[in-house]
Amino acid sequence: MNAKEIIARRVARELKNGDVVNLGIGLPTLIPNFLPSGITIIVQSENGFLGLGPLCDEPNPSLVNAGGEPCGIVAGAAFFDSAMSFALIRGGHVDVSVLGALQVDSLGNLANWMVPGKRVPGMGGAMDLTTGARHVIIAMEHCTKDGSAKILTNCTLPLTCSGKVQTIVTEMALFRINNGLVLEELCPGVSIADVRNCTEADFTVSPNCIATPGELI
Amino acid sequence: MNAKEIIARRVARELKNGDVVNLGIGLPTLIPNFLPSGITIIVQSENGFLGLGPLCDEPNPSLVNAGGEPCGIVAGAAFFDSAMSFALIRGGHVDVSVLGALQVDSLGNLANWMVPGKRVPGMGGAMDLTTGARHVIIAMEHCTKDGSAKILTNCTLPLTCSGKVQTIVTEMALFRINNGLVLEELCPGVSIADVRNCTEADFTVSPNCIATPGELI
Amino acid sequence: MNKCMSLHEVKAVFRDGMTIMCGGFLGVGSPEGLVRELMSNGAKNLTLISNDSAFPDSGIGQLIANKRVTRLIASHIGTNPETGRQMIAKELEVILVPQGTLAERIRCGGAGLGGVLTETGVGTLVEEGKIKLTANSIKYLVELPLRADIALIKAKRADRAGNLVYEKAGRNFNPLMALAADLVIVEVDELVDCGEIDPETVITPGVVIDKIVVSGGY
Amino acid sequence: MNKCMSLHEVKAVFRDGMTIMCGGFLGVGSPEGLVRELMSNGAKNLTLISNDSAFPDSGIGQLIANKRVTRLIASHIGTNPETGRQMIAKELEVILVPQGTLAERIRCGGAGLGGVLTETGVGTLVEEGKIKLTANSIKYLVELPLRADIALIKAKRADRAGNLVYEKAGRNFNPLMALAADLVIVEVDELVDCGEIDPETVITPGVVIDKIVVSGGY
Numbered sequence: 001m002n003a004k005e006i007i008a009r010r011v012a013r014e015l016k017n018g019d020v021v022n023l024g025i026g027l028p029t030l031i032p033n034f035l036p037s038g039i040t041i042i043v044q045s046e047n048g049f050l051g052l053g054p055l056c057d058e059p060n061p062s063l064v065n066a067g068g069e070p071c072g073i074v075a076g077a078a079f080f081d082s083a084m085s086f087a088l089i090r091g092g093h094v095d096v097s098v099l100g101a102l103q104v105d106s107l108g109n110l111a112n113w114m115v116p117g118k119r120v121p122g123m124g125g126a127m128d129l130t131t132g133a134r135h136v137i138i139a140m141e142h143c144t145k146d147g148s149a150k151i152l153t154n155c156t157l158p159l160t161c162s163g164k165v166q167t168i169v170t171e172m173a174l175f176r177i178n179n180g181l182v183l184e185e186l187c188p189g190v191s192i193a194d195v196r197n198c199t200e201a202d203f204t205v206s207p208n209c210i211a212t213p214g215e216l217i
Numbered sequence: 218m219n220a221k222e223i224i225a226r227r228v229a230r231e232l233k234n235g236d237v238v239n240l241g242i243g244l245p246t247l248i249p250n251f252l253p254s255g256i257t258i259i260v261q262s263e264n265g266f267l268g269l270g271p272l273c274d275e276p277n278p279s280l281v282n283a284g285g286e287p288c289g290i291v292a293g294a295a296f297f298d299s300a301m302s303f304a305l306i307r308g309g310h311v312d313v314s315v316l317g318a319l320q321v322d323s324l325g326n327l328a329n330w331m332v333p334g335k336r337v338p339g340m341g342g343a344m345d346l347t348t349g350a351r352h353v354i355i356a357m358e359h360c361t362k363d364g365s366a367k368i369l370t371n372c373t374l375p376l377t378c379s380g381k382v383q384t385i386v387t388e389m390a391l392f393r394i395n396n397g398l399v400l401e402e403l404c405p406g407v408s409i410a411d412v413r414n415c416t417e418a419d420f421t422v423s424p425n426c427i428a429t430p431g432e433l434i
Numbered sequence: 435m436n437k438c439m440s441l442h443e444v445k446a447v448f449r450d451g452m453t454i455m456c457g458g459f460l461g462v463g464s465p466e467g468l469v470r471e472l473m474s475n476g477a478k479n480l481t482l483i484s485n486d487s488a489f490p491d492s493g494i495g496q497l498i499a500n501k502r503v504t505r506l507i508a509s510h511i512g513t514n515p516e517t518g519r520q521m522i523a524k525e526l527e528v529i530l531v532p533q534g535t536l537a538e539r540i541r542c543g544g545a546g547l548g549g550v551l552t553e554t555g556v557g558t559l560v561e562e563g564k565i566k567l568t569a570n571s572i573k574y575l576v577e578l579p580l581r582a583d584i585a586l587i588k589a590k591r592a593d594r595a596g597n598l599v600y601e602k603a604g605r606n607f608n609p610l611m612a613l614a615a616d617l618v619i620v621e622v623d624e625l626v627d628c629g630e631i632d633p634e635t636v637i638t639p640g641v642v643i644d645k646i647v648v649s650g651g652y
Numbered sequence: 653m654n655k656c657m658s659l660h661e662v663k664a665v666f667r668d669g670m671t672i673m674c675g676g677f678l679g680v681g682s683p684e685g686l687v688r689e690l691m692s693n694g695a696k697n698l699t700l701i702s703n704d705s706a707f708p709d710s711g712i713g714q715l716i717a718n719k720r721v722t723r724l725i726a727s728h729i730g731t732n733p734e735t736g737r738q739m740i741a742k743e744l745e746v747i748l749v750p751q752g753t754l755a756e757r758i759r760c761g762g763a764g765l766g767g768v769l770t771e772t773g774v775g776t777l778v779e780e781g782k783i784k785l786t787a788n789s790i791k792y793l794v795e796l797p798l799r800a801d802i803a804l805i806k807a808k809r810a811d812r813a814g815n816l817v818y819e820k821a822g823r824n825f826n827p828l829m830a831l832a833a834d835l836v837i838v839e840v841d842e843l844v845d846c847g848e849i850d851p852e853t854v855i856t857p858g859v860v861i862d863k864i865v866v867s868g869g870y
Binding site for chain 1: 740772777
Binding site for chain 3: 281297307339348380
């Protein structure tokens with residue numbers, strides 16, 4: 001299992017039966033593949049529907065996820081316009097938002113929409129999702145491709161939201177943000193020292209910190 | 218033809234083919250009966266649809282106008298919720314709003330929602346209609362039942378809107394409000410002196426003032 | 435995830451002092467069965483948010499007539515003389531809100547918006563006590579969100595996920611209130627399986643609906 | 653009252669310097685035929701309002717690539733590298749707006765609202781230059797309406813009155829833009845007679861639609 005799959009699988013275990021979940025582009029879209037049996041989630045797609053499911057038939061050009069990839073819908077789905085989509089998101093009707101990050105910090109700040117002067121994809125729905133979803137989970141590889149830390153004391157890139165991130169899941173560890181960064185789980189084979197090495201932000205180790213049990217990854 | 222019918226008939230002549238029109242409770246609902254041939258209007262009902270038409274079949278308990286009276290719909294109708302209904306009204310998508318009045322004044326102010334300490338029906342949709350409709354027409358009998366003036370220099374009752382009324386149609390006359398009250402039409406058999414007698418507000422007589430031609434009433 | 439509930443069970447959710455939203459326009463699209471349960475439950479000191487107070491002997495009008503409501507937020511009360519009487523006698527606080535503003539305030543409550551700017555009510559009693567803001571040279575009132583503890587709504591048909599379609603002018607405030615309360619209970623004429631409502635025609639997505647009651651289905 | 657127009661006639665409506673809204677989300681639900689007419693008309697110095705700038709070689713992406721747009725108001729430009737390049741080279745002004753805020757601003761433009769209060773963007777670059785307002789102890793940004801000279805939208809089916817239904821995720825911003833421009837032109841796959849669309853399923857009422865063009869119908 002690669003890093004992305006390990007992360008997606010761990011995030012899947014955060015979800016409760018019946019949760020309404022918005023999945024960001026890329027890694028988060030893998031999450032439904034790893035849902036434990038007995039757990040059904042309802043996937044919200046911010047381009048305008050609830051009940052996103054796997055692609056079963058031929059792709060329909062009008063049925064894509066928020067990343068533009070062909071997808072399917074489940075029985076009990078509903079289509080709506082962008083105002084309704086974000087009324088649901090902003091209004092607290094989405095239980096969990098899972099997003100990637102360029103940087104995330106110990107105050108729960110997230111940066112994932114621009115690198116000034118270089119790359120400015122735009123925030124899309126991310127600012128509304130982090131403002132409105134009840135539980136904001138960052139799902140990302142622990143470090144950048146060149147090995148620099150992404151979990152910082154303070155984000156240096158322009159923020160997506162201020163203080164809304166509650167959980168960070170990487171291929172090394174799981175943190176909760178609760179008056180600072182708290183290490184709650186270590187992936188098998190990873191030491192606390194390994195995590196400190198790869199994390200710029202200081203963090204406390206929860207007294208209940210566990211090695212993520214095998215069945216959870 | 219009674220006073221209400223005379224008024225409704227004259228208002229009907231103000232409407233252009235294709236106009237989207239909201240008709241207040243009571244007298245204004247008579248207007249569609251008097252549309253000249255070749256003129257089709259689209260009636261907006263603020264309880265949530267466009268394409269209100271006469272009752273043709275058995276009354277359907279879910280199909281009533283904004284006054285709660287059973288009605289029908291025409292081909293090409295559309296139902297929507299109250300937010301959409303007032304998005305249409307406030308957003309300038311309703312061409313004409315025809316309402317009754319307790320008082321209306323030479324500044325275009327309207328009072329039609331409360332008599333303090335006595336009768337407070339509430340404004341319903343009237344404040345939004347007068348704010349948003351492109352043309353606000355007051356259709357009412359010239360005086361109260363006890364003969365007092367309703368067209369005043371300044372409304373004394375709490376206002377429904379400030380300066381939005383453009384046209385007043387009564388069984389005696391038609392006024393436009395254009396930097397003050399301007400008499401534009403007299404009904405047959407009515408003199409300017411008669412109108413002054415029944416009107417508290419001062420008004421100018423348009424140089425183009427005409428006796429409403431027979432075919433217009 | 436079973437959202438179905440019998441009308442009988444509904445009674446247990448009501449408490450004195452609650453804020454309750456109720457769909458309907460002069461009784462059309464009003465959840466008559468749910469209101470009957472609220473009547474028989476006996477909860478009092480209610481704040482009621484509804485377009486109007488219907489008629490003294492029907493729907494939510496009965497709640498007013500039975501002195502169960504201490505505060506009413508509505509756009510129109512003219513069809514229920516008892517509402518006006520209690521208001522003038524100061525037995526009932528009535529907050530009159532322009533209908534379009536009422537719709538937007540409820541929509542804000544459900545959509546996580548802090549309010550809207552509207553020209554409606556400027557220069558009238560409605561502007562009293564409100565924040566005013568001038569934008570693009572137009573004077574606006576800032577109208578704040580409305581939410582409730584419970585929303586009682588009426589639809590024509592639900593699937594088991596709570597997806598709703600309405601009937602004609604019975605739609606009115608129901609889809610707005612469906613997002614704007616902590617507990618949302620819908621009364622429907624008909625319950626169908628998931629997949630039986632075309633996803634393109636769903637007006638209220640099921641995720642906002644907590645409980646479904648079938649009319650007359652004790 | 654004939655709202656039908658050929659694709660060919662559309663070209664005449666565009667002028668240099670216009671503000672144009674265009675429906676679609678990464679090209680899905682985008683009025684390809686109308687955009688093609690806008691491309692071939694040659695109008696430039698356009699302000700474009702759209703969720704995203706799609707791809708360099710398709711839909712509104714081509715307008716960007718052809719330097720026809722001087723100002724873009726959008727939530728996301730990552731799929732069109734040319735947009736980012738022009739922005740960084742200061743050839744194109746890009747105003748990035750959170751997607752939910754963009755939806756609300758367009759809705760305000762169509763609904764006669766002066767703006768909305770949203771928490772989205774508080775504590776970020778998005779709050780720069782905006783009015784802030786604290787209500788119920790929460791800090792909000794006041795986001796102002798967006799309107800356009802022309803809205804180009806895409807629907808699946810129209811009746812001759814302009815009533816519209818959409819297709820799946822192709823709905824997105826189209827129903828909002830349909831109320832927010834002085835001239836609203838819809839491109840549809842199919843045109844039917846009045847009465848052939850169930851009034852309960854209409855998403856956009858025909859009164860807001862000025863012109864109807866059938867895709868491919870030259």
